[in-house]
Amino acid sequence: MPNHSEVSLGSASPGNNFNLSIAELKEMAKKLRRHVITMTATAGSGHPGGSLSAADIITAFYFKVLRHDPENPRWPDRDRFILSKGHAAPILYAALAEAGYFPVAELATLRKLDSRLQGHTDRKLTPGVEMSAGSLGMGLSFAIGVALAARLDFKTYRTYVLLSDGECEEGQTWEAALSAAHFKLDNLTTIVDCNGMQLSGWTRDIMNLEPFTRKWQAFGWHTLDIDGHDFKQILSACQRAEKIKGQPTAIIARTIKGKGISFMENNVAFHGKAPTWEEAERALKELE
């Protein structure tokens, strides 16, 4: 794993009032993981595994990296964070609620009739959600449109899109990878939450993606390999990506599915299954 620790972490981007320290980010990530457990257990369904693998990445973005304003979710100059792996909606909702886009109490309505928190993200319903998702492989294309619009309008916002490694099996992801490099979108950064697993097992057994980083390089992207659970590496990778000119950057974040809960880690059973209340209690104890 390359060492990015020489890059200073600096202050939060202008427009992000959260600016948490690394220690605070770790606490926030733990809090968001607790929300994921409680939300999915309450809903009785959902995708905890891929939400937990993305927890540190999403915490870093909403509480440090992004310029955003929860009071004004459609602020035209906001940085865009697009969740392409729409099944990780619970972790995004948890971050949005803690950031102030809507009341934390609303998290308990996940997947319930008339809730603003749909099973997969819905651009029309949820404040702070940039795009509807849930059919995999579509988010990077959307992000390209958003990044092209920034260029057309001379805006300086940055566009970030979070993919799963599994969704890189979708052909559209590679159509989009070609396009972003072709259009030289250096205002676009892709983060791939590489937890190595998908619904029915390990990606290497189901549809091998390796050599993964080299694929992105071959498609014309600058790449950064990081540990997706190390805040220093996440933050410094974002800073580096901002400095790369003439091509988009892909941050290949190696993560662990179910990260943070011993019996969920690398356990494919929790891809699309909520914990029982008994499991949830055990999980919450581990997250104290």
Place this chain on the structure above:
Amino acid sequence: MSMAEASTRETYGKTLVELGRENPNIVVLDADVSPSTMTSFFAREFPDRFFNCGLTEQNMVGVAAGLAASGKTVFVSTFVVFVVCRCFDQLRLCLSQPELNVKIVATHGGITVGEDGSSHHAIEDLALTCALPSFTVVVPADAIEAAGAVKAAASNYGPFYIRLSRPKTPIVYPEGYHFTLGKAVTMRQGKDATVIAVGIMVAGALEAADILARQNIDCRVINMPTLKPLDEAAIVKAASETGAIVVAEEHLAQGGLGSRVAQVVTRKKPVPMEFVNLGDRYAVSGKAEELLQRYGLTARDIVESVRSVVKRK
């Protein structure tokens, strides 16, 4: 056919340039076929607002969604089969569900694509796009109506699908005709039966009405350029006043204009109906005129359907 002809796609290309001059927010995407869809005119005048996405149609629909979510009015063009049939899931989740301001204006609709064969014959598109909840679906009858439809798409928010043809098509409107979105147009009055037609079948219906007049059948002809939302009032009026309806379209039997009109007739004013369409099959390579004859989409076929529906009154 003795009517003057013009190309709907050439009209589209020219209209896009006009719109581009009026509205700097208009952006156009194409997938390597701009010389055929005629978005090349726009590309030449506004290179910064034109993106050739290459052969990444699914990606192109997503890119369009991202631009639209950032405030742009986005026109997306390629051949019908490659954007409607290939990209249905993208149309659904990237445009229809989030109700984004993207206009799919696709050329090479129907079997009049001709020699390229069944891979290129777009005959399922109206069923697919009419199935999408927030979409407006328009099939212009001629080049004059195409210009009006494209302008209406630019000035009305939300996802649109407009189907254009490859060959030049007969002009059925006088110069100065004003297209009204969502409104049927009575092309010819009549009291014995009504042909509701769309696209190139409008010219065929008018020719059929002339033939029927010589056989003492007074046939009304309605053009239904907007399939969704449908002008239900015009359908009910035609059913009430003429007592029989024939629907003619260059499309499969299922899910197109015929199905949509039948739903209204069944519910609001049941009368005998007949359908002129491709049935449930793919066509083969051939000249457009040859294919229209082979697959039963000529004025003669409309005449036969009208005669048969009138007998059932």
